[in-house]
Amino acid sequence: MNEEALSNIELLKEIAEFLNNETEQCDMLHGALKKLIKGTSFTTGWIFFIEEGGKHQLASYEDLPESLENNGCELMHNGGCWCVNRFRQGKLTKASNIIECQRIEKAIDEKRGETDGITYHATVPLSSGDEAYGLLNVAAPNKTHFSKDELALLESVAFQIGSAIKRIALTKKEQEIVLLAERNRLARDLHDSVNQLLFSLTLTARGGAEMTSEEQVKETFQTVQTLAQEALSEMRALIWQLRPHGLENGLVEAVKGYSDMLGLTLEAKVEGVISLSSKVEEVLWRVSQEALNNCKKHAGVNTIHYLLKDDGKKVSLLIQDKGDGFQYDEAQPLPSIGIESMKERVKSLGGTFLMKSALGKGTKLTVEIPY
Incomplete structure (x- = not known):
């Protein structure tokens, strides 16, 4: 096994260990992309998330040239390009060499700044199983072709990132389910205990007011009844907030x-x-x-x-x-x-x-x- 292959294995191991420890998607994408750029001959990279409707979002980037970072990465957020269009059409299923970057071409035409010698980029889809999330793109100065080994490395990294995206999404969904279950439990407990006690207090105060003939005592019971009814209303509102009936x-x-x-x-x-x-x-x-x-x-x-x-x-x-x-x-x-x-x-x-x-x-x- 040659030195480059060993280096790639070490890089994949380092990225995998990082991804396994990350729980926030934004930090995960940025960290993985940074390690990829630092550990290879690539000098810049960016990740697009692409929604089902085709709209793309710049999810992360590392060391973009001045022309692409110009005006808040305007060219990266807006407009289409060949890699995004191919992804939308389902024609981008593996790491590929992409012809001239349309965003770089536009940056040159509009004189947006330095391009750092970048004209081409490689692209690879981010996916996990049947779920596709977007694209990982990388580039280097004056590089117009990416080798099979480079594309294979990109596919391995993209697979790891795609798996991490799915893991984080599933973890968040599980957390939401646990939180919902806890809300439901708390709502039931409040309904069965405090809510019932307040209801009993309301009835007791009403009964006390009806049983006494002393005006001062009657007013005291009536005050207790009013306060208990207000507390009961507040409790019912709280239970509603924890477990809204009808949201389904x-x-x-x-x-x-x-x-x-x-x-x-x-x-x-x-x-x-x-x-x-x-x-x-x-x-x-x-x-x-x-x-x-x-x-x-x-x-x-x-x-x-x-x-x-x-x-x-x-x-x-x-x-x-x-x-x-x-x-x-x-x-x-x-x-x-x-x-x-x-x-x-x-x-x-x-x-x-x-x-x-x-x-x-x-x-x-x-x-x-x-x-």
Whole structure:
């Protein structure tokens, strides 16, 4: 076995050990790509994720030439190229030499900066079993052809990365299942214990108020009854947050059920064909809950306007009331942890969160999440 082959085996071992220890996809892709570039004659590399609809996303890159990194990697994020198009057509199933890079050609035409002598790149699909995720591309200065050994190395690395992508996805899914099971368990425990105790306390206080003729004692029992009923309502809302009834029938049905439980009237409207991923549905559900809770506590009205819209590129959510409103300035710190939480949830999916409110003019909340 020659020295180059031994070096490749050592590199594959090093990458495999790294991938086995990584649990975050972003760090995994960046680290594996960095080790590949450092351990070979390749000088730059990048990874595209490609969705089922064909849209590509620059998932990671290492040492891109100035022309490709120009303006926030604009040329890498936008437009098509031969490797992406072949992947979409199902014609890219193994490591291949690719003719001149269209993105480099465009960078030269637009005078975007140095290309570091790169005109060609090799490409290999990232996959695991029947699942295809995207492409791994590598290049080197003045290199127009990649050897069989280089392509074989790329296929081995791509196989390892593809397997790691699937492992991380399965691990996250398993964690979500465990979290859901724990929420359900906690909801059951609260319902069977604290919820029942509060209900019993409400009945006991009502009975005590009816049994006594002393006005002061009666008022005390009535106060206890009122507090117990309020605590019971809060507990039911908490149980709903942990285990929403109706979410299996869709987001809008779940929100309707939650608004009914709070004693609110939801005027709901849906536009477009709504098909949400579990992550997007979870975020919109939590945002809806917090918005309805705020309305119940602060708006002073019971009617909520709720619009869920899908235009094929993004899902939009509008929640509006015509209640008391509050003085809100987006430039200032948000007035409650709940609003901050909504904003962070939406931001985690690359979405936008906008709230408008003024005293006596109600509150309008708008969320947009691309997909």
